[in-house]
């Protein structure tokens with residue numbers, strides 16, 4: 001579904017990604033691990049067309065997207081829920097969700113998806129008319145994920161969805177992600193600091209360090225790997 | 236007698252203020268979305284006013300007046316697109332804010348001189364389509380033209396608010412001004428939003444220019460005043476803040492008229508700056524802006 005072939009991305013002269021290759025197949029949940037500054041967010045931003053690779057190619061469902069403008073990439077079904085939520089603070093929850101559906105014309109399906117996310121995150125239902133900027137971190141993360149779902153993703157990319165959340169709320173977010181993958185069959189590319197959980201739910205996983213992929217395998221393979229255990233699982 | 240004079244001044248101030256609000260809304264919208272401080276903004280009002288000069292010569296009466304407003308919105312809207320595409324867009328990613336301000340001052344001088352060349356230096360007045368007819372309500376009186384001025388700017392402000400709050404594209408403009416990155420991730424085409432916002436902001440100044448032209452003389456150099464007022468209002472209300480610009484416009488209009496009358500006419504234009512200094516001292520992010 002998503003094929004990344006040897007991309008290199010730089011900020012000015014400083015390279016952030018070097019010859020990175022990665023693929024996500026339909027129905028998979030692929031986890032991307034890596035310490036701070038490894039280049040995980042940079043990779044997601046490049047996939048969604050915010051950054052341009054110096055070299056290499058990115059294809060989605062057979063179509064090259066690495067030169068496409070970001071709005072076309074969203075329309076193709078690649079949806080990016082960014083690090084730090086990035087909700088529209090002065091819009092209500094409902095307006096935020098509707099912005100998720102900005103490119104869509106299938107109004108009935110949008111209404112259906114709206115109902116779906118309000119069931120997934122019942123807390124948002126009672127807060128529909130609240131300004132997103134006044135919500136707690138967990139609620140804002142729910143808005144960000146729900147907004148992403150309103151974009152009708154074929155591939156949903158989540159960048160550190162549990163960052164800075166209390167354990168209880170984090171569990172809610174993890175449940176929702178598992179549900180989206182297992183029950184709704186959504187294809188997901190997940191960047192997550194909680195490696196234990198993220199490897200556990202993953203079909204496959206990659207480890208990124210200093211802008212390079214240093215390891216890939218099934219979730220279970222990586223859980224059993226000594227280096228991964230030391231670096232990310234704290235054994 | 237005293238209180239009726241006061242009432243009269245307040246009414247005049249509100250009418251003037253509604254025009255300030257309209258022009259400042261355009262400036263604040265462009266700033267909110269694109270972070271451009273456009274010092275050429277008042278020249279869009281100047282061009283709008285000249286559109287009215289020429290159209291009213293062809294089409295007298297209130298029809299010409301209404302037509303002028305629509306034509307000014309259209310012509311200046313297109314001028315907005317042209318300046319955004321040719322002047323601002325190419326600089327936006329590469330240049331700093333100060334550079335862009337300098338360029339906008341350059342654009343201001345260019346437009347002013349072009350207007351000199353095309354329209355000549357002689358100041359013009361718009362004819363009153365109502366032949367100077369007056370509404371006399373006992374406590375105060377005002378020309379019908381001024382009443383229409385007020386009605387028109389209030390309608391324009393209301394329509395703009397409706398557009399920004401209710402329409403999909405309007406909400407996208409607000410979303411972009413709040414978080415450009417997230418807006419891109421929603422599939423919003425940022426360049427389209429920029430062009431639309433700039434065009435709309437310029438058109439507001441253009442319409443404001445026609446209304447301004449019913450109150451003051453029209454000349455190629457008139458643009459400096461609306462630019463200056465719009466900046467005072469925008470900073471007072473909080474840069475990029477719509478409600479701030481609306482309220483700020485009315486406050487400035489009333490303060491100027493009252494000050495001009497009770498203090499001294501000579502200080503009329505200074506009053507805005509006095510308010511501005513006070514606001515900057517007491518509440519630097521503006522009346523509606525968030526405190527940092």
Ligand SMILES: Nc1ncnc2c1ncn2[C@@H]1O[C@H](COP(=O)(O)OP(=O)(O)OP(=O)(O)O)[C@@H](O)[C@H]1O
Nearest residue numbers: 011014016034035036037038039040041042043083
């Ligand atoms: N806008 C930018 N300009 C310059 N350098 C940047 C920029 N954004 C990121 N970088 C650098 O690129 C590298 C990768 O950053 P990135 O944000 O992709 O890492 P990350 O893996 O997402 O880290 P984290 O876990 O902290 O979110 C880092 O060295 C970072 O300093």
Ligand SMILES: [Mg+2]
Nearest residue numbers: 040041042083
């Ligand atoms: Mg990151």
